[in-house]
Every structure is written in structure tokens, then in C-alpha cells.
Amino acid sequence: MTQSQYKALSVDDAVTYARTIPDFFAQDADLICEEIGDGNLNLVFRIKDSISGKSLIIKQALPYAKVVGESWPLSLDRARIEREALIIQHSHCPDLVPAVLGGDSELAITVMEDLSQYTIMRKGLIEGNVYPGFAEHIGRFIATTLFFTSDLGMNQQHKKTQAASFSNPDLCKITEDLIFSDPYRNSDNNNFTEDIRNETERLWNDPELHFEVALLREKFLTHGEALIHGDLHTGSIFIREESTKVIDPEFAFYGPMGFDLGAVIANLLLNYASQPGWSSDMKTLEARRDWLLSAIRSVWEQFEYRFRTLWNDECQDPVFNSTGYQDFYIRKLLQDSIGFAGCKVIRRIVGLSHVADIDAIADESLRHQAKITALQIGTALIKGGRSAQSIEEVILAAKTAAEKEGVAI
Ligand code: ADP
Ligand code: MG
Numbered sequence: 001m002t003q004s005q006y007k008a009l010s011v012d013d014a015v016t017y018a019r020t021i022p023d024f025f026a027q028d029a030d031l032i033c034e035e036i037g038d039g040n041l042n043l044v045f046r047i048k049d050s051i052s053g054k055s056l057i058i059k060q061a062l063p064y065a066k067v068v069g070e071s072w073p074l075s076l077d078r079a080r081i082e083r084e085a086l087i088i089q090h091s092h093c094p095d096l097v098p099a100v101l102g103g104d105s106e107l108a109i110t111v112m113e114d115l116s117q118y119t120i121m122r123k124g125l126i127e128g129n130v131y132p133g134f135a136e137h138i139g140r141f142i143a144t145t146l147f148f149t150s151d152l153g154m155n156q157q158h159k160k161t162q163a164a165s166f167s168n169p170d171l172c173k174i175t176e177d178l179i180f181s182d183p184y185r186n187s188d189n190n191n192f193t194e195d196i197r198n199e200t201e202r203l204w205n206d207p208e209l210h211f212e213v214a215l216l217r218e219k220f221l222t223h224g225e226a227l228i229h230g231d232l233h234t235g236s237i238f239i240r241e242e243s244t245k246v247i248d249p250e251f252a253f254y255g256p257m258g259f260d261l262g263a264v265i266a267n268l269l270l271n272y273a274s275q276p277g278w279s280s281d282m283k284t285l286e287a288r289r290d291w292l293l294s295a296i297r298s299v300w301e302q303f304e305y306r307f308r309t310l311w312n313d314e315c316q317d318p319v320f321n322s323t324g325y326q327d328f329y330i331r332k333l334l335q336d337s338i339g340f341a342g343c344k345v346i347r348r349i350v351g352l353s354h355v356a357d358i359d360a361i362a363d364e365s366l367r368h369q370a371k372i373t374a375l376q377i378g379t380a381l382i383k384g385g386r387s388a389q390s391i392e393e394v395i396l397a398a399k400t401a402a403e404k405e406g407v408a409i
Pocket of ligand 1: 037038040041042044057112113114115116235236247248
């Protein structure tokens with residue numbers, strides 16, 4: 001099939017395709033199919049054997065972004081990138097990534113394990129759940145997938161070839177525009193409510209902030225350190241109490257490692273900022289916020305512990321074992337992560353695409369307050385990232401913003 005024969009699958013087409021997956025469904029199985037996607041760029045079908053209950057997922061990329069109609073074309077090659085990234089990530093962390101069962105680059109399809117028994121973490125956090133295994137899981141996912149796709153942990157010539165095959169210009173441009181440009185100027189793509197116009201205009205007129213954003217944008221554009229997930233927010237994490245699965249790496253490319261850590265930190269902070277809108281009393285609010293901040297600390301600690309262990313045990317390049325280099329590298333990674341986290345918080349408040357943690361708060365004044373808190377945290381992280389020495393600086397930025405709230409619940 002050539003690319004011009006691409007067509008968006010109907011529910012019946014998805015069933016027909018599912019039957020071609022070897023050794024999965026019985027030949028005469030009665031298959032039922034639903035389109036369950038909630039994203040803006042893709043179709044997601046669940047195909048289930050009505051008798052045995054056995055099921056799989058088919059995800060298909062659409063040739064345009066639904067959010068802005070058909071006018072924003074997107075390369076279908078991102079489906080291949082997503083599938084190949086899932087396969088690589090699964091090879092490094094089989095318990096943390098769904099298994100890929102098949103796929104077709106021309107149809108822009110990935111067939112994978114059905115994770116319907118899991119909850120999307122953003123929803124779980126909004127409901128007030130806490131996840132004791134999360135920090136170890138996500139710290140290990142980030143450390144392992146990044147280490148083994150970087151110049152530290154893989155053959156450096158093979159890495160160059162791999163980086164070329166993960167060139168992802170369309171999806172990178174979305175990030176470059178929506179995260180590293182639009183929020184800092186009066187762009188048509190921005191999407192903010194009038195009650196935060198003053199705070200938003202302050203972002204447009206802050207040279208110190210713009211300088212830091214320029215440095216972070218440059219890092220995103222030029223630092224091909226490892227195969228990053230590229231969109232590691234809490235909507236790309238499926239979770240249960242004892243298990244975590246990372247999905248949706250269609251933004252994967254060779255980029256700066258801190259971008260994935262920053263995404264996780266930012267989304268925990270957005271939930272932190274939103275908590276007065278979701279917690280029923282002060283005690284609950286405090287407990288949930290404490291958990292979120294300790295999760296941020298633990299994600300970093302778990303990441304650092306794993307990454308240093310891998311480096312000490314498996315580094316491919318003896319020059320990188322020079323005295324002091326590992327400490328220097330880890331500090332730079334922390335600083336990048338904090339800066340990227342700040343950009344990712346701000347884009348969800350004034351940029352095109354928001355998060356339910358904040359926007360779904362019913363009470364208008366609590367919703368307003370959550371946006372203000374998030375903008376304060378985001379700005380502090382961007383300005384403070386480059387000089388940060390410890391993850392505690394993130395915790396302090398969050399607490400400082402919360403102290404200014406004066407929220408009565
Ligand atoms: P998008 O890139 O369009 O956001 P996602 O990969 O995030 O696509 O999938 C959108 C939604 O489809 C998810 O939020 C989830 O509800 C569902 N989904 C995706 N992959 C799976 C899976 N492997 N198992 C179960 N549900 C899935
Ligand atoms: Mg998604």
C-alpha cells in the first residue's frame with residue numbers, strides 16, 4: 001500500500017485489521033469494536049472478543065490536528081515514530097510500557113496491549129488518589145530509556161543513525177510554538193481567560209523571562225541528548241496502585257533529557273496548583289499537596305539514583321568517567337528539568353492546550369486562584385532553573401506560591 005492509499009479506519013475496518021494480528025483472536029471470534037480516543041490527533045479503537053473478553057488497541061494517526069479542524073496537517077510518519085519508540089522503551093522497561101503487537105506505517109497504525117483496566121493519571125489525581133509506586137516507576141522509566149538511547153549508554157555511531165530515523169519536525173514544531181514561543185507574546189494561538197490578562201501580558205513584557213525561555217528553546221532545538229518521550233504529561237501515563245504504564249510517545253525525538261523530567265514535574269505542579277479547587281477541606285488539601293511535593297522529590301531522587309547506577313555500571317565511553325563530569329552532568333540535567341517544567345506549567349495556563357486539573361474546577365474564584373498560583377510557580381522555575389542546585393528549590397517555589405493564596409475552602 002502506498003501512502004496515498006491511507007484512509008482513516010472505520011470501526012469495521014479496525015475489526016478486519018485486528019483479525020490479521022497473528023495468534024491473538026480465534027478465527028471465528030465475535031469481535032466488538034469501539035472508538036475510545038480522547039486525543040486531538042488520533043483515533044483509538046478497542047477491539048474485544050465478546051466471549052473471552054480478550055482485547056487489543058489499534059491507534060491510528062490522523063493526517064491533521066482535530067483541535068483546529070483539518071487545516072493543521074501533521075505527518076503520518078509520527079505513527080511509525082510512536083510505534084518504534086514504544087518498542088525501544090518496552091525493550092528497556094517491559095513492565096512500564098505497553099507491548100506492541102503489530103502495526104502498519106502506511107495506514108499509520110500501532111496495535112498494542114489494551115490497558116483499559118488502568119486509569120489515566122490526570123483523572124486519578126483529580127479524583128484525589130495517590131500512587132505509592134509512581135515515583136520509582138517513572139524515575140526508572142526516564143532514567144533507563146534516556147540512558148540507553150544516549151551517548152552514555154549506546155554505541156555512538158548507532159545513536160546518530162537512530163537520531164536520524166527519529167527526526168520528527170511536525171510534532172517538534174507544535175512544542176516549539178506552543179511551549180517555547182506563543183505564551184511569551186501576543187499570539188493568536190494563545191488561549192487564556194480575561195481574568196488573567198494582566199498576568200499574561202506580564203509574561204509578554206518580561207525580558208529576564210524571555211532570555212531564559214530563549215536558552216530553553218535553544219536546548220530543545222539543538223540538544224539531541226537521548227530519545228525522549230517528548231510529551232510525558234499525566235495524560236500519557238496509565239496508572240494503578242501497583243503499576244504504571246507510559247503511552248503516547250508520538251512526540252519522541254532526539255532532544256534534551258530534562259524535557260521528560262520537566263513534563264512530569266510540571267504536571268504534578270499543575271495538580272498542586274489546582275488542589276484548592278478539588279479538596280473538600282484544609283486537611284485533605286494539605287495531605288494531597290504534601291503527597292504531590294514528595295512525589296516530585298522522589299521522582300527526581302529515583303531518577304538520579306538509577307541514572308548514576310547505570311552510568312557507573314554501563315557507561316560506554318571512558319572519557320565520561322572523568323572526575324566530576326557525572327556530577328556536573330546531573331546538575332545541568334536538574335537545571336534543565338526545572339526550566340522546562342516552568343515552561344510546561346505556563347503553556348497550560350495561557351497557551352492553546354489546557355489541563356482538566358485547572359479548567360474543570362467548578363468554582364470560578366478557585367479556578368482563577370489556581371491559574372495565578374500556577375503562573376507564579378512556572379515563572380519562578382524558569383527564572384530560577386539555571387542556578388538551581390537541588391530539587392528542593394522546586395518544592396520551595398510551590399510552597400511560596402501557595403503561601404500567597406489565602407484560600408479558604
Ligand atoms: P493522543 O495522542 O491522541 O492523545 P493517546 O495515546 O493519549 O492518544 O490515547 C488517547 C486515549 O485513548 C487515552 O487517553 C486512553 O483513554 C485511550 N488509550 C490509548 N492507548 C490505550 C491503551 N493501550 N489501552 C487502553 N486505552 C488506551
Ligand atoms: Mg495523549
